[in-house]
Amino acid sequence: MNKKSKDHTHQEFIEFQGDDLFDVKNFFWEFLQDGIRQKHYIFLNPLTTAPVSQVDAYDRYTDGIKRYLNFSSYNYLGYSVYPEVIREVQDTLAKYGTGAASAPLFSGYYDVTKRLEERIAAFKNKEAALVFPTGYSANVGVLSCILKPGDVAVLDILAHASLYDGARLAGADIKVFSHNSPGHLERVLRSLKTKRALVCVEGVYSMDGDLAKLPEIIAVCKKYGAKILIDEAHSTLIFGEHGRGVAEHFGVENDIDISIGTFSKSFGAIGGFAVADQKLISYMRFSARSYIFSCAMAPHTAAGILKILDIYTKDKSQRDKLLDNARYMRKALTKAGFDIGDTQSQVVPVFVGKEMRLREIGRRIYEKGLYAGIVTYPAVSAKRTRLRLSVSAYHTKEQMDACVNILKEAFADVPGGE
Numbered sequence: 321m322n323k324k325s326k327d328h329t330h331q332e333f334i335e336f337q338g339d340d341l342f343d344v345k346n347f348f349w350e351f352l353q354d355g356i357r358q359k360h361y362i363f364l365n366p367l368t369t370a371p372v373s374q375v376d377a378y379d380r381y382t383d384g385i386k387r388y389l390n391f392s393s394y395n396y397l398g399y400s401v402y403p404e405v406i407r408e409v410q411d412t413l414a415k416y417g418t419g420a421a422s423a424p425l426f427s428g429y430y431d432v433t434k435r436l437e438e439r440i441a442a443f444k445n446k447e448a449a450l451v452f453p454t455g456y457s458a459n460v461g462v463l464s465c466i467l468k469p470g471d472v473a474v475l476d477i478l479a480h481a482s483l484y485d486g487a488r489l490a491g492a493d494i495k496v497f498s499h500n501s502p503g504h505l506e507r508v509l510r511s512l513k514t515k516r517a518l519v520c521v522e523g524v525y526s527m528d529g530d531l532a533k534l535p536e537i538i539a540v541c542k543k544y545g546a547k548i549l550i551d552e553a554h555s556t557l558i559f560g561e562h563g564r565g566v567a568e569h570f571g572v573e574n575d576i577d578i579s580i581g582t583f584s585k586s587f588g589a590i591g592g593f594a595v596a597d598q599k600l601i602s603y604m605r606f607s608a609r610s611y612i613f614s615c616a617m618a619p620h621t622a623a624g625i626l627k628i629l630d631i632y633t634k635d636k637s638q639r640d641k642l643l644d645n646a647r648y649m650r651k652a653l654t655k656a657g658f659d660i661g662d663t664q665s666q667v668v669p670v671f672v673g674k675e676m677r678l679r680e681i682g683r684r685i686y687e688k689g690l691y692a693g694i695v696t697y698p699a700v701s702a703k704r705t706r707l708r709l710s711v712s713a714y715h716t717k718e719q720m721d722a723c724v725n726i727l728k729e730a731f732a733d734v735p736g737g738e
């Protein structure tokens with residue numbers, strides 16, 4: 321076969337169907353080997369240090385460890401390496417051991433997990449919270465138990481894969497509306513034959529960094545009696561005076577039916593949560609399949625997150641620093657002539673165009689020592705590939721300037737923007 325990677329996109333493999341179920345592996349293997357030869361394979365380089373502004377990672381092309389400027393990790397506020405957090409995790413680890421060792425409804429529910437749920441509910445000003453092993457499983461679990469076949473998940477077209485997957489698991493119909501368009505949402509809701517619809521949006525969009533137009537979207541939901549879920553994965557601890565997210569930022573928290581969050585971004589840990597009224601959470605606890613049929617969050621993880629909430633409640637200077645840094649980075653990139661779309665947050669896309677250009681630019685930035693998200697289908701449309709920069713509180717201005725300079729050189733080396 322001798323496939324040339326430049327003749328294929330990642331999307332082809334995801335959609336490929338041969339006569340034999342496993343045919344795809346041969347096709348993909350050649351694509352991968354050629355990609356490695358072209359130095360386009362810059363994924364899965366194991367990190368050997370903590371995810372802060374610089375990381376050391378294995379480089380397969382030199383077979384050594386290389387230092388990178390890191391704009392790829394979600395540790396937005398730097399909490400994953402706070403000494404107090406690490407100490408709390410270590411103490412809890414010594415007490416309970418390494419894992420929860422069971423699903424929550426058997427014996428995987430610990431005093432510390434219960435405290436975390438109570439604390440998250442209080443933090444979000446809602447009646448109750450449910451903690452999941454990941455943010456992905458929170459969305460899959462919630463949508464799949466709330467929606468039934470014949471119900472409709474109405475998703476912003478750019479909604480996270482986990483929202484789509486939850487709706488699919490529910491067997492619900494999926495309708496999408498144009499990104500952040502209350503007008504199109506209204507047309508979709510008007511066309512539905514059922515009132516059993518759940519509109520799902522993100523607070524900060526994970527690949528674009530823009531904010532949901534919540535006040536307008538909520539007004540449309542109310543008009544048509546649709547329920548609304550917001551995924552605040554990238555906005556928790558960052559937006560809103562108290563850090564409760566974009567719903568707090570817009571002053572519309574009481575209009576949200578279900579709010580989702582994750583501990584993998586600003587908390588720098590792992591896990592997810594849903595908050596809602598007591599009865600809804602209680603129903604989810606006994607019916608969300610990703611909660612019931614999966615091992616619970618490890619107690620030491622819950623303890624670390626509780627410590628982060630203590631720190632955050634007393635001192636939001638890291639958050640303020642992050643917002644300053646994000647502003648600085650957006651301005652610097654815009655000044656340098658990059659297309660960064662409508663981002664208003666620390667999630668900063670730098671649009672590239674077609675996948676082949678992304679691969680060439682990706683190779684160059686890695687060679688120049690910059691670690692950034694290389695994003696193509698299925699995370700985004702194959703025509704809208706991008707580098708995704710995760711700005712954090714721990715980046716210095718010098719590091720942000722260095723990042724912009726590397727991008728300038730790499731983009732200049734590979735012209736063609738569409």
Ligand SMILES: Cc1ncc(COP(=O)(O)O)c(C=O)c1O
Binds near residue numbers: 584585
């Ligand atoms: C908007 C959104 N929701 C959910 C998730 C899943 O969260 P987790 O990585 O904690 O599973 C992500 C992760 O990238 C996300 O961006």
